[in-house]
Amino acid sequence: MGTFLKQYGLFVSLIILCLIIALPTPEGLTIAGHRMLGLLVFSVILWMTECTSYPVSAAIIITLMVLLLGFAPDMAQPEKYIGTSKALTMSLGGFSNTAWALVGAALVISIAMMKTGLDKRIALNILSLVGAKTNRILIGIILTGCILSFFVPSTTARVACMVPIVMGVISAFGIEKRTKFAAILMIAIAQADSIWNVGIKTAAAQNMIATNFIKQILGHDISWGEWFIAALPFAVLMSIALYFVLLKIMPPEVKEIAGGKAVIQKALEGLGKITTQEIKLVIISVFLLLFWVLEKKTFGDFGIEGDLAKTLIHPFDTSSITVVAVTLMFLPKIDILTWEDTSKKMAWGTLFLFGVGISLGSAIISTKAGVWLAKSIVPFFGLSYSSAFMILAILALFLIIIHLGFASATALAAAMIPIVISMLQEVKTPGLNIIGMTMILQYVISFGFILPVNAPQNMIAYGTDTFTVKEFIKTGIPLTIIAYGLILLLAATYWKWIGLV
Numbered sequence: 001m002g003t004f005l006k007q008y009g010l011f012v013s014l015i016i017l018c019l020i021i022a023l024p025t026p027e028g029l030t031i032a033g034h035r036m037l038g039l040l041v042f043s044v045i046l047w048m049t050e051c052t053s054y055p056v057s058a059a060i061i062i063t064l065m066v067l068l069l070g071f072a073p074d075m076a077q078p079e080k081y082i083g084t085s086k087a088l089t090m091s092l093g094g095f096s097n098t099a100w101a102l103v104g105a106a107l108v109i110s111i112a113m114m115k116t117g118l119d120k121r122i123a124l125n126i127l128s129l130v131g132a133k134t135n136r137i138l139i140g141i142i143l144t145g146c147i148l149s150f151f152v153p154s155t156t157a158r159v160a161c162m163v164p165i166v167m168g169v170i171s172a173f174g175i176e177k178r179t180k181f182a183a184i185l186m187i188a189i190a191q192a193d194s195i196w197n198v199g200i201k202t203a204a205a206q207n208m209i210a211t212n213f214i215k216q217i218l219g220h221d222i223s224w225g226e227w228f229i230a231a232l233p234f235a236v237l238m239s240i241a242l243y244f245v246l247l248k249i250m251p252p253e254v255k256e257i258a259g260g261k262a263v264i265q266k267a268l269e270g271l272g273k274i275t276t277q278e279i280k281l282v283i284i285s286v287f288l289l290l291f292w293v294l295e296k297k298t299f300g301d302f303g304i305e306g307d308l309a310k311t312l313i314h315p316f317d318t319s320s321i322t323v324v325a326v327t328l329m330f331l332p333k334i335d336i337l338t339w340e341d342t343s344k345k346m347a348w349g350t351l352f353l354f355g356v357g358i359s360l361g362s363a364i365i366s367t368k369a370g371v372w373l374a375k376s377i378v379p380f381f382g383l384s385y386s387s388a389f390m391i392l393a394i395l396a397l398f399l400i401i402i403h404l405g406f407a408s409a410t411a412l413a414a415a416m417i418p419i420v421i422s423m424l425q426e427v428k429t430p431g432l433n434i435i436g437m438t439m440i441l442q443y444v445i446s447f448g449f450i451l452p453v454n455a456p457q458n459m460i461a462y463g464t465d466t467f468t469v470k471e472f473i474k475t476g477i478p479l480t481i482i483a484y485g486l487i488l489l490l491a492a493t494y495w496k497w498i499g500l501v
Contacts, residue, residue: 010052017042029368030075032075032367039064039068040360058355062091066091070086090362094359094360099209102319107350109153109325109329110154112329114345118278119148119158121274122148124264126143127141131261132261133255133256137185153200153202154204155455163460165267170182170466180253183250189457189461193457194448194449205350206412209414210438213365218434220435233490234486250471284329287325361418370422383423388432397484399447440495444484
């Protein structure tokens, strides 16, 4: 069945799209909204079956949006069509979005890290500090995933950096690839990155999707610091859980690697002295991190009183300051990057998919399809007057289940976050914090713990042939259960105390 869908998924999704459009438009739903819901189902099937690459699926979605919306009645003037020109503008709207600019800039920063070798230097320095005991090496892997998530704003890039380093360490130790020790290190690389995608706003593209829709629909721009304060306890506790789950389920064959520290030190020495380019990148990265942390902060937040108390420390939003930092890297005399190097290594397909994902979600909102769908779903799940805790419990479980069919959290966020927001807006429970609830549910979208195909970082690690699908599932299911339980625990305590729930 899986092979059939991979081969014929495009035709199956087109047939279902045609069937949905052929149905009578439900009462209260615009024709444009009807067609957008059909296109949403089409997109989900396309992404779940992986019958085309993500960039190709993005091109197909743009084309269908132009055709389907172009010949749909305009909502403001039903006697006229929207027109293909306006529909094309809608389908390309995501590419003029600040979130799209941020993801593009983040991908460039990742290229700079890899080009200079700064990412490897950070990783090897952390590993050199932890020692040669197998449990301490595991701690080093998890800690490295955490540290890199602050400075390398691309999950795929972080894992792509770590995998060859750890494979080199495994080879130098003389350890077979198909051992429990090798397996837990590789699984830890992928899972730690998924965990810290939750902890850091700028660590993953799907977070940019969510914060963009929160800003677009709810009018609130979540700062780097707001996200970090809310998500940090989850990421820290899940990192601890990852350590114990891996050691309990797949205990390594040996407790210490003879000469392990020397091997890592040799690899570090092989990098040579830190280069001028690395120093420049460190300076830019540290300043960028400071600007992220201080976003929306006033002098009063640091105890300064008087006229300055309500004055912002700096006026830059996350996207703008990141674009400035990237531009600096290309300037003469700084020369961290060249356009030739960057254009060859840039993940253009990821950036293309991201822009189309924003456009798809925005069109679902503007055609009122999301509101109509929410009005239909909320009563079905009995959420209209449910408590915030119960709503989180149901929707988080729903997102965990649906993620099993997705290989991209970015695609999942693009499809689901606008609908999640619309659903929460339909709930009549007094005092519900829609912004906080949406942010928490976005954390769940980053859960790619169960299957290797649930996230690109999982597939990179799986490609090393150090673990089986069964071993990944064996550790992934307990991690997912713990993560779900932690969502509920924090919703009942910490997130409730700080006003998110």
